[in-house]
Amino acid sequence: MYIESTLMPDTKKDIINRLRKDILLWEGFKPPQAGNAGAFGLGPVEAAFPNGVFPTGTIHEMVCPTLEQAAATGGFMAGLLASLMQQGGACLWIGLSRKLFPPSLMAFGVEPDRMIFVDLQREKDVLWAMEEALKCEGLAAVIAELREISFAQSRRLQLAVENSRVTGFLLRNDPRKVGTTTCVARWQITPLPSEPEGDLPGVGFPRWQVELLKVRNGNPGSWKLEWTDGRFVAIEEKIDVNELQERKAG
Amino acid sequence: MKKRFVSIWFRHLTTDWLTLRRPELREMPFVFAAPVRGRIVITAANVLAEVQGITTGMAAADAKAIVPSLEVVDDIPGQAAKLLKALGEWCIRYTPLIAVGMPDGLILDVSGCAHLWGGEQAYLGAIIKILRSKGYDARGAMADTIGTAWAVARFGRLKPIIEPGGQTDALLSLPPVALRLEPLILERLQKLGFYTIKSFIGMARSVLRRRFGQGFLLRLDQALGNEEEPLQLLQAVEPYHERLPCLEPIRTVTGIEIAIKRLLENLCKRLQGQGKGLRIAVLKCYRVDGQLVEVSIGTNRASYHIGHLFKLFELKIASIEPALGIELFVLEAPKVEDVDPVQEALWSPEGCGLADGCLAELLDRLANKIGGGSIHRYLPQEHYWPERSIRLSRSLQEKRATAWRTDRPRPSLLLPRPEPIEVTALIPDYPPMLFIYKNKVHQVKKADGPERIEREWWLETGEHRDYYYVEDQHGSRYWLFRSGHYSGDHSGQWFIHGFFA
Numbered sequence: 001m002y003i004e005s006t007l008m009p010d011t012k013k014d015i016i017n018r019l020r021k022d023i024l025l026w027e028g029f030k031p032p033q034a035g036n037a038g039a040f041g042l043g044p045v046e047a048a049f050p051n052g053v054f055p056t057g058t059i060h061e062m063v064c065p066t067l068e069q070a071a072a073t074g075g076f077m078a079g080l081l082a083s084l085m086q087q088g089g090a091c092l093w094i095g096l097s098r099k100l101f102p103p104s105l106m107a108f109g110v111e112p113d114r115m116i117f118v119d120l121q122r123e124k125d126v127l128w129a130m131e132e133a134l135k136c137e138g139l140a141a142v143i144a145e146l147r148e149i150s151f152a153q154s155r156r157l158q159l160a161v162e163n164s165r166v167t168g169f170l171l172r173n174d175p176r177k178v179g180t181t182t183c184v185a186r187w188q189i190t191p192l193p194s195e196p197e198g199d200l201p202g203v204g205f206p207r208w209q210v211e212l213l214k215v216r217n218g219n220p221g222s223w224k225l226e227w228t229d230g231r232f233v234a235i236e237e238k239i240d241v242n243e244l245q246e247r248k249a250g
Numbered sequence: 251m252k253k254r255f256v257s258i259w260f261r262h263l264t265t266d267w268l269t270l271r272r273p274e275l276r277e278m279p280f281v282f283a284a285p286v287r288g289r290i291v292i293t294a295a296n297v298l299a300e301v302q303g304i305t306t307g308m309a310a311a312d313a314k315a316i317v318p319s320l321e322v323v324d325d326i327p328g329q330a331a332k333l334l335k336a337l338g339e340w341c342i343r344y345t346p347l348i349a350v351g352m353p354d355g356l357i358l359d360v361s362g363c364a365h366l367w368g369g370e371q372a373y374l375g376a377i378i379k380i381l382r383s384k385g386y387d388a389r390g391a392m393a394d395t396i397g398t399a400w401a402v403a404r405f406g407r408l409k410p411i412i413e414p415g416g417q418t419d420a421l422l423s424l425p426p427v428a429l430r431l432e433p434l435i436l437e438r439l440q441k442l443g444f445y446t447i448k449s450f451i452g453m454a455r456s457v458l459r460r461r462f463g464q465g466f467l468l469r470l471d472q473a474l475g476n477e478e479e480p481l482q483l484l485q486a487v488e489p490y491h492e493r494l495p496c497l498e499p500i501r502t503v504t505g506i507e508i509a510i511k512r513l514l515e516n517l518c519k520r521l522q523g524q525g526k527g528l529r530i531a532v533l534k535c536y537r538v539d540g541q542l543v544e545v546s547i548g549t550n551r552a553s554y555h556i557g558h559l560f561k562l563f564e565l566k567i568a569s570i571e572p573a574l575g576i577e578l579f580v581l582e583a584p585k586v587e588d589v590d591p592v593q594e595a596l597w598s599p600e601g602c603g604l605a606d607g608c609l610a611e612l613l614d615r616l617a618n619k620i621g622g623g624s625i626h627r628y629l630p631q632e633h634y635w636p637e638r639s640i641r642l643s644r645s646l647q648e649k650r651a652t653a654w655r656t657d658r659p660r661p662s663l664l665l666p667r668p669e670p671i672e673v674t675a676l677i678p679d680y681p682p683m684l685f686i687y688k689n690k691v692h693q694v695k696k697a698d699g700p701e702r703i704e705r706e707w708w709l710e711t712g713e714h715r716d717y718y719y720v721e722d723q724h725g726s727r728y729w730l731f732r733s734g735h736y737s738g739d740h741s742g743q744w745f746i747h748g749f750f751a
Contacts, residue, residue, distance in 0.1 A: 067663060067749055068726035074662040075751020090609055101664035101748060102628045102640055106654040108751075113643075113650050117626040118616060125620055136612040191751070193695065193725035202698040203721050206751045227751070 024050050024217060040083045043234040045210060045225070049185075050217040056084065057165035059134075059157055061183035063172045063213070067099075070173055072191040072208050074100055075108060077169055079227055081141055082109035084167055089140040092133045094118045094126050096145050096173075109230050127153055134160040134168055143169040147176065154181035186214040192224060207235065252414055256345075256358040256374060257399035258381070258390045260337075263354050264329055265296035270385045280321035283310040293325045297387070330354065337386070338484045343536050343578045344377055346493070349481040355403070357396055359481060364392075366495065370411050393417060396481070397473025401428035417474050422448035429469045435462050490528070490583035492516045499538050499575020503567055506535075506576070510563050511556070513581035518554040527552025527589040533563065535570055536578040543570050547618050550610045550646060552587035558611045565619050610646065630654045634703045636664065636747070658701060659719045661729040661748025668745035671730065675744075678736040681718040685730065687746050692722035700732075719750065727751070 040046060040054045049055055062077065064070040085091055093100065093115055102112035120126050123146060130144040134157055149170065161168055170183060178186075188211040194204035207226045214220060224235035260266070264282055269275050279299035281292045290310040299320060304313045310322050334350045341348055344367075347359035360373070367373040374392050381388040391402035393412035402412060402420055405428040412420045421428065424447050426439045438461070444450045450458065451470070459467055471477035492513045500506060510533065521527060529552055535543040547562040570576075617625055629650045631641040639655075673682035681697035699718035705711065713734035721727045727750035733743050 068724075071662040071727070071749030072751050078662075078751075092612075099663040099665060101636075101661055103630065103654060104660045104662045104751070106656050107660070112640075112654060113627060113629050115627070116613070116646075117628070118620075119624050119626060120620060129616055129620070132615055133612060136608050138608040139612075191725045191727060193723075194721060194727075196696070201696075203696045203719055203727060203750075206727070207725070208751075 027217065040080060041232045042225070043223075043232065045212070045221075045223050045234070048212055048215055048219045048221050050215075054080075055184050056167045057161060058184040059154070059161055059168040059170060059182070061170045061172060061181055061186045063175060063178055063186060063188045065174060069188070069190055070099075070171070072206070073171065073187075073189045074104070075206055075227065076187075076189045076208055076210065076225070077143065077171075078105050078108035078110050079232060081105075081143075082230075085110060085114060085140040087140070089138055091115045091140050092118060092142045094120065094129045094133065094142070094144040096120060096123065096126060096147070098145065108227065123147065127157075130168065131156055131160050134166050135164055137164045137166065139166050141167045141169065143171060145171045145173055147173060149181060151180050151182070154183060158182040183214075184216045185212060185218070187211065188213055195226075253359065253361045253394060254364065254370075254392060254414075255394070255396045255399045256360050256377070256390055256392045257351065257396065257403040258341075258356040258358070258377070258388050259400075259403040260334075260354050260356075261387045261389065262294070262296055263333055263386070264294045264326075266386045267329070267333055268323065269296065275321065278319065278321055279304070279317055280323055281310065281313060282325040283322050284325035284327075290322075335484065337381075339542070340540055341377065342485065342580075343495070344373070346485070346491075346580075347481065348484045350484060351400065355400065357399070357481060360392065374410060393420065395473055395475045396479045397430065397469065398475075400430060401473060404428065418451070421473060422446065422451065426450075429466075429473055431466060431469055435466055438462065490517060490521065490526075490586055492581045494579040494581075496577055496579070499572075499577050500579075501572045501575045506567055506570060506572070506579075507560075507564070509576075509579045510567075510581075511560060513579060514556045514559055514563075517581055517583060518556045518559070521554040521583070521586065525589055526586045527554045528559070528583040528586050530583065530585040531559065531563075532582045532584060533566075533570075534580040534582070535572070535576040536580070537572065537576050538574045541573070543572075543576075545569060547614075548622070549614045550617070552589045553611075553614075554589065555611075558614070561611075562614055562618050565615065613646070633706065635706060636660070636703070638706075638709075659698065659729075659750065662751040663749040664729075665747055668731070668747040671744050671746050673730075673744040679716070681720055682730070682744065685720075685728075685744065685746070687728075692724075692726070692728070694720045695723055696721040717747070 042054060046052055046054050062073045064073045081091060091114060095117065098117060098119055102115065105112045105115065118129055120129060126144055126146055127149070130142060133139060133142040157168060172178065190209040190211070192207040192209050194207045196202065196204045205226050205228045207224065209222065210225050211222045212220045226233045226235055265280065279302060280296055281299050281304060282294040283290045283292050285291070292304065292306055292308045292310055292313055294306060295304045299313070299317065302317050304316060304320070314320050314322070330353055331350070334352070334356060338348045338350055338356050341356060341358060345358050345360045345363045349357045351357045364370040364373040367376055370392055374390050378388055378390045389403050391399045391406055391410040391412070393399040393402060394414055395417055398412055398417040398420055401424050402410060405424045406420070426444055426447060427436055429447065439450070455467060468477060472479045494509050494513050496509070500509060528549065530546060530548050532544060532546040537543060545563070545566040547559070547566065549562070553559060613625060627643045627646070628640040629643045629648065630652050631639055632652050633639050669687070671685045671687045673685040675682040679700060681694055681699055684691055684693045686692070697718050697720040700716035702714055702716050704714045715731040715733055717729060717731045719727065720730055728746055729748035729750060730744060730746055733745060
């Protein structure tokens, strides 16, 4: 009796786990290859994704309502690009009114001369250029700055990506309406006050509130990350409590 | 191959043109006239005027006396040359080698072209018929040499086509003026009673040279085919070009696509055989109505890949307007380069080679659709001034000459031009306490700086900038600077220039 009762839930859990894995497989999420997990160094953020791996070969949506957030998103994304571009290969940045300052990418481990910028006037052209670029298999990543995108348009991009396995990023600068898209994840990066190192004065390492607003087959969440010495470092919640108390006290 | 030439003579070139422009002149005699040494002299007369005895070179006043109703039009200098050039370009549908024979003719090198129109008779007939139907009084002749064709077109009476090797027979009965001689020699021949070519063609060369000079012999030899005559071609023929004449005028997209594919197949096969690839290709479509439509594509790297080049043309097909139909497609490759036999990596040795070819092709597609000016790549430049620290690079292969600097903080976003802000700063040369940007107050909590960047005096003059890297109460990070030295009463000296990650 005792043995049976402990066995039964285990097997049920196993079955459910196996089914979950199967569903993921059918939906196009490959099980992680050995040594691939944690390649982006996102720590706890990666656990939110299906299989616990940052999904490449799909499109991520970055929502940045303000310029400050756009700057933070640029930094966070550059950190991701650094890992994507490790295998060689170039990166395409399609922009409308691009403000990105290429030399800043170097601080996040991306060589700015491996980035090709396409500056366009019309959103229609951006969509066309992004679709064309996403069909090109050799690219490490394609980034497009777009204000609006409809569901149908995002589906076209998704179809392009499914064949070529290129990773795409949609930067939604100052969006009027954030509707439904086919993107695998929707991010929002907000800058956080930095922590000085020890007693050093001045501004510390860049620190962000990384919010996953939507994840397909994953768990949305919110984390604090810092870019230190060329990698992401997750900030423990404990420090935040102190910070809050400090703020209250201040 | 035996050379064949066609000479076309426009008897009333400029007057025909004016009649086309002003149809009311068709029924009346008119002349072109220009002042020569204080006299108004006729430079061209139309058929009606010529019938009444008016010739070129006559004074306009005399002509008016003969025909009181004569219309005198001011001569347009250079008009004949312009017309001949246009007519010559139109004739390119018959042969690619065309030269203008001033002042009133065209010379076509038609070697190996006539059979496409079903024989020489039909070929020459087609050209002349169309020119006449357009309103130009044209006469043409075909022969082995330019000289004979020229002579027969103007002075021939019997048949316009001189069979190969028949130059001497054709020339015998023509006057010496048919040999394109100088007026002085013509006068001398006239004096000596040489009214036809046969009266002197049998004479010893030494005799002819003594009497009429070397130039005379040269003209004679050129007409007979003993001497080559160079042609000043209207349009230099590109070494890499393909032609596709169509039996029926092409009007549909599918037709144009097939034509482009055919041309590309031939051209790329040739290029591939020689290890070359094209950088620029021009497609010329000759329309039935005489218009020429041109589209061109460019590539980032030499390519003979048919699929890729076709894709580039595909984007342009929409801009080809076939109107009544296109009867000739010409594909030219004005710029051709050697193709690297090995597909070398573009960026780094570990990058996959094929993919990089892919990238170049992608950029070609983008550049051809939206213009190459919108594709940028940046390389570092040894300047501290932020706007000047990067430099545009047009080429994918270009390597950076210096390293990217990481020792100074540089913002993620840089505003195209610094925007003025209002600040409150307590102590000179200290970061501000708070600043107002877009009506929002930002309290500076942490700051780094100043980093002073001087203007490069050898490039421009102006104030230096003191940059501060600041963080406000919400954690947003900014790049501010004060322009010039601190002076308390001076406002608007502070600017925001960027946003940090």
